[in-house]
Amino acid sequence: MTTRMTAVTDRVAVVTGAASGIGAATARHLIDHGASVVLVARRVDHLVDLANRLGPRALAAPADVTDPDAVAGLVDVAAALGTVDILVNNAGLMSANPLVDKREDEWRRMVEVNLTGTLNMTGAFLPQLLTAAASGRPADIVNVSSTGADYSMPGFAVYGATKAAISYLSAALRTELAARTLRVTDLKPGGVHTELASHTSNPPIREQLATAHERMRLLDPDDVADAIVYAITRPAHVCVSQLSVLPVDQAR
Numbered sequence: 001m002t003t004r005m006t007a008v009t010d011r012v013a014v015v016t017g018a019a020s021g022i023g024a025a026t027a028r029h030l031i032d033h034g035a036s037v038v039l040v041a042r043r044v045d046h047l048v049d050l051a052n053r054l055g056p057r058a059l060a061a062p063a064d065v066t067d068p069d070a071v072a073g074l075v076d077v078a079a080a081l082g083t084v085d086i087l088v089n090n091a092g093l094m095s096a097n098p099l100v101d102k103r104e105d106e107w108r109r110m111v112e113v114n115l116t117g118t119l120n121m122t123g124a125f126l127p128q129l130l131t132a133a134a135s136g137r138p139a140d141i142v143n144v145s146s147t148g149a150d151y152s153m154p155g156f157a158v159y160g161a162t163k164a165a166i167s168y169l170s171a172a173l174r175t176e177l178a179a180r181t182l183r184v185t186d187l188k189p190g191g192v193h194t195e196l197a198s199h200t201s202n203p204p205i206r207e208q209l210a211t212a213h214e215r216m217r218l219l220d221p222d223d224v225a226d227a228i229v230y231a232i233t234r235p236a237h238v239c240v241s242q243l244s245v246l247p248v249d250q251a252r
């Protein structure tokens with residue numbers, strides 16, 4: 001059987017949240033497939049360490065995606081690798097608490113990182129993505145949403161709302177930009193074994209999340225990275241508009 005995978009050699013990706021978890025795995029997979037990758041997150045040591053391991057096609061670019069000036073600076077930094085034609089909006093934060101606890105600080109931060117951060121990055125890199133698309137090359141945005149966009153769980157209202165907003169944004173962007181051949185993928189992972197749960201301050205929910213891997217076989221970050229690579233390596237006329245990737249134990 002012939003493969004219909006298109007090469008990512010010579011493509012330039014920006015991956016946010018590359019300091020850990022899904023973002024770090026995605027960066028590794030993209031490098032393995034021949035792309036150049038700009039690694040974005042706040043923890044400089046993690047990014048530099050990953051870039052050193054991935055080699056000269058990886059560039060550590062520390063930035064907070066909620067800071068518009070820092071994001072604007074990323075455009076100049078990324079230029080060292082070429083025109084960006086893949087943007088993976090993956091940086092995210094999950095702080096679960098019941099709504100009645102009124103943790104406005106957590107609400108604000110999740111909206112800023114998950115939604116505003118994605119908007120900042122999209123706005124900054126859209127011109128390059130559209131330039132790539134206009135020149136006949138594939139151009140992709142992958143927005144990492146969550147199954148939490150579709151299913152509510154006690155304590156996860158604001159996190160789920162930000163992810164529902166990301167899924168809506170993906171659909172809206174696709175509608176606006178499909179005529180200009182920019183592909184947008186709304187990626188919804190189920191439970192993945194990463195640091196994400198560690199930011200939850202509520203002790204019972206934190207405990208429940210920390211032991212999730214004892215109740216079910218969670219996904220590895222590599223499983224999600226595989227799905228991202230699948231989406232962006234389809235032939236240029238194919239858009240993987242939505243993709244859910246669940247642990248089998250969560251798919252019953």
Ligand SMILES: NC(=O)c1ccc[n+]([C@@H]2O[C@H](COP(=O)([O-])OP(=O)(O)OC[C@H]3O[C@@H](n4cnc5c(N)ncnc54)[C@H](OP(=O)(O)O)[C@@H]3O)[C@@H](O)[C@H]2O)c1
Nearest residue numbers: 017019020021022041042043064065091092146192194196
């Ligand atoms: N794990 C799951 O079960 C699961 C399920 C569905 C969806 N997701 C989504 O997958 C994405 C990745 O999460 P993960 O599971 O891989 O967790 P993770 O390991 O905690 O990754 C989150 C990444 O985002 C970065 N980040 C956080 N705030 C940032 C900011 N203001 N600016 C730049 N980077 C920032 C973090 O690095 P720094 O702290 O160094 O900035 C970190 O590398 C998130 O959007 C999450 O909502 C995860």
